[in-house]
Amino acid sequence: MTTTAAHYVSLFGTVVGGGWLGKWIRALMGLLAVLVLVACSDGYVVFPTTPEGQRALGDDVEVFVLDATNIGNYTSPARGYRASSLPAGRQWIYHVGPGDILSVIVFNHPELTLPSGPQRSAAESGFQVGSDGTINYPFIGSVQASGRPVDQIRSDISQRLATFIPDPQVEVRIAAFNAQAVVVSGEVETPNRQPLSAVALTLIEAINAAGGFTENADPRIVTVQRGGRVYHVDVQGFLSGGLAQNNPVLRNGDVVSVPRRRAEEAYLLGEVARPDVIDLSLEPITLTQAITRRGGLQQPRADARGVLVFRAAGVLTxxxxxxxxxxxxxxxxTRFVLEPGDVVYVLRSPLQRWNDTIVRLLPTVQAIDTTNSIAN
Structure with a gap:
């Protein structure tokens, strides 16, 4: 047993590394290693849910025996998807702005179209919108372009050219999109600036154009800064839950930030095949899942009747x-969903007295919770 206890301490020291949390985990493992060495002569003892047993543990401790009638009261439902508060309007009309380059063609009047030449693109031969939002066009002079869609610019040029050309047929296109853009930053492979065009750009398309999420990204709490406000968007709700409003169309000036995934962990200790840290940040994990994924109970030493979960609830444990x-x-x-900070401990058979076990474990568990609160 001494070798097993030393193995537990070594294992968790490696898993959690240095720092305050690592020290507290190693301290907890040392305490548990001492407890598993204690043999109980009187076997299984009923969990202290009587008033006398509860008072013996103190006012800051609550104890519960889980069964089919009460388990729903003490476990949170699996994490759902949150609908985004960011307007998800699908309609998109590009408005020309300073820096954009317009290509203007008047059919049957090549003299009104700037020659492109064999080596010049449409962008190089187009009309650039100036800082004042206008372009200068032959015959009619200054044309307001900024803040208008191309249809309005086309109509304006056609009406004014009609003074010089009977029934002019005008085509206006955007040869280069330079005025409007969004920025994608944070936990994406290639943070960048992306110009907006006549085709709507959605949030997930912008993230993909930045190389996609990194392995450390948290797609549940992506933020979009717009108009002086910050909106939280659960992109995972779109990818996994099909919430269309969680993939909004981006607007000029939007700043998308993908945060780093925060550590959300529970701790599986005691008589299990592989004591370990359980990562809760990627998906909801139930008590049965956590034990099964780490090889199940350590037979025949574990007592299947003694699976304990320590959980902080404000000032209570x-x-x-x-x-x-x-x-x-x-x-x-399978109905008991673990929460960050939970400590799962499987007792050794024969069971020690419940009061002794809880009283000895509580100080260290509470210290871990305090350390986690400070760290976060």
């Missing part, structure tokens, strides 16, 4: 006990 010695208990465990 809640301690849950689940009996997984039957299929019913394992099924109940």
């Amino acid at each position: 809640r301690v849950f006990q689940l009996d997984t010695s039957s299929p019913t208990g394992l099924l109940l465990g």
